[in-house]
Amino acid sequence: MKSSPHIPPALTGAAWRASSYSGGQGNCVETATNLPTHTPVRDSKRPAGPTIVFSHDAWRTFLTHLG
Template sequence: MAELTGAQWRKSTRSGDNGGNCVEVADNLPGLVAVRDSKDPAGPTLTFSPTAWSTFVRTAKVEA
């Protein structure tokens, strides 16, 4: 399990007020990007390498 102490979680500025159905991302940790459900901050977290996360975001923008 990745060490997430010091993670600074943020929501997308595009999240708006959608009833809390958001993901939060912490990209301030060395060597990883963490993602979690904003409704369950103590719940499970997905972690990605910065390269994998960047590829995902770039691909999602193209598909949107």
């Protein structure tokens, strides 16, 4: 699989999914939970734009503090 010039090679296998809170509109946060050590997060409106990458532990901690 050839990577996009805007997507780091480590994220080319990411299986992105939209938040269940988006109501099916697709204008929300997307995450990829299929990577072995990290959880990348991006804006669904800008799939080739910036991505924030969390370790799995940091992502769980972030989600815990949201609720």
